[in-house]
Amino acid sequence: MKHFIFTIFTLFALILACTEPDKRVLPILGERDLVNGDTVYRSVPDFSFVDQDSQIVTNASFKDKIYVVDFFFIHCPTICPKVKANGLRIYQKYKNDPRVALLSHSIDVKNDTVAALKRHAQKLGVGKPGWYLVTGDHDAIYGIADDYFSVAVENPDAPGGFDHSGRLILVDRNRHVRSFCDGTDAADVDRFMQDIDILLAEQFGTR
Amino acid sequence: MNSFKTSLSLALALSVSLWFSGGCGQNTFREGERLYKTHCANCHMDDGIGLSALIPPLAGSDYLNKHREQLPCILRYGLSDTIFVNGKMYAEKMPGVPTLSEIHITNLLNFINNSWGNRNGVYRLEEVRAALEKCQ
Numbered sequence: 001m002k003h004f005i006f007t008i009f010t011l012f013a014l015i016l017a018c019t020e021p022d023k024r025v026l027p028i029l030g031e032r033d034l035v036n037g038d039t040v041y042r043s044v045p046d047f048s049f050v051d052q053d054s055q056i057v058t059n060a061s062f063k064d065k066i067y068v069v070d071f072f073f074i075h076c077p078t079i080c081p082k083v084k085a086n087g088l089r090i091y092q093k094y095k096n097d098p099r100v101a102l103l104s105h106s107i108d109v110k111n112d113t114v115a116a117l118k119r120h121a122q123k124l125g126v127g128k129p130g131w132y133l134v135t136g137d138h139d140a141i142y143g144i145a146d147d148y149f150s151v152a153v154e155n156p157d158a159p160g161g162f163d164h165s166g167r168l169i170l171v172d173r174n175r176h177v178r179s180f181c182d183g184t185d186a187a188d189v190d191r192f193m194q195d196i197d198i199l200l201a202e203q204f205g206t207r
Numbered sequence: 208m209n210s211f212k213t214s215l216s217l218a219l220a221l222s223v224s225l226w227f228s229g230g231c232g233q234n235t236f237r238e239g240e241r242l243y244k245t246h247c248a249n250c251h252m253d254d255g256i257g258l259s260a261l262i263p264p265l266a267g268s269d270y271l272n273k274h275r276e277q278l279p280c281i282l283r284y285g286l287s288d289t290i291f292v293n294g295k296m297y298a299e300k301m302p303g304v305p306t307l308s309e310i311h312i313t314n315l316l317n318f319i320n321n322s323w324g325n326r327n328g329v330y331r332l333e334e335v336r337a338a339l340e341k342c343q
Binding site for chain 2: 075078079081082084085088094120122123124125138
């Protein structure tokens with residue numbers, strides 16, 4: 001009998017937990033410094049890249065937006081198509097929402113020219129302002145990858161390196177990394193898309 | 208003892224015929240499924256649907272039946288051509304997997320031709336071997 005009551009209670013608690021609206025608050029990820037007694041979170045540094053339409057993309061392009069970052073290359077035989085397929089789900093959900101954008105960096109700066117990026121975007125069926133595909137200076141791209149991932153990766157020495165991690169990273173309006181997921185894992189991306197909604201509510205208020 | 212032997216050979220015959228008729232559904236092509244996950248699913252996706260205009264689908268692809276003899280060569284040596292799959296054009300590049308053996312290729316082809324609703328029949332090893340000899 002005790003067991004029975006316990007089971008009913010647990011079930012009830014579960015149902016409550018599942019119907020309760022998501023009240024999670026996303027943490028600010030990454031290192032923090034103490035400046036004059038205040039905690040200051042490291043933020044995404046200044047960047048300047050070129051997108052599929054030959055236009056310059058900087059932090060200002062994402063002013064008043066939250067955005068999703070990833071790293072890829074066009075002739076990637078491994079995980080990139082899966083990450084792109086999941087990115088496409090995010091794109092389709094938010095493409096009419098000017099508050100959300102995707103920013104994909106090519107790590108193959110030699111082959112993924114602006115023209116190649118344009119063609120790739122068209123074949124994927126995506127475009128701006130929902131999805132920016134950018135290229136740029138080799139060191140700048142790899143440098144910013146380090147900046148995003150040193151925040152999102154618990155263990156930067158993980159085998160495989162960041163360029164093949166397939167991670168999607170969520171950045172808020174204040175240039176802080178707030179969430180990330182494994183872009184090859186559809187279930188993890190589902191959870192990540194809930195995080196996007198939570199961040200939207202936090203930074204813009206509910207619609 | 209004799210009846211044990213008969214039932215054993217009966218069971219064997221049954222499983223062999225089931226294997227060839229594809230009567231066990233997906234499970235029949237376990238080895239092919241494993242190879243698919245390792246070598247193909249990254250691009251063609253777990254459910255064979257491909258990706259936009261970049262990667263053609265295998266699920267429901269009319270290309271499979273129309274190019275039955277070429278498929279073994281495509282798996283081993285890749286494909287970079289302008290092709291039509293279900294009326295849609297693709298002009299992309301697929302890398303081959305040169306290390307695939309004849310048996311691997313047979314298992315893979317049987318999996319993709321009999322999964323996700325595809326019912327394109329099975330390949331025999333001899334057929335795959337003969338096709339591979341004719342690859343350019």
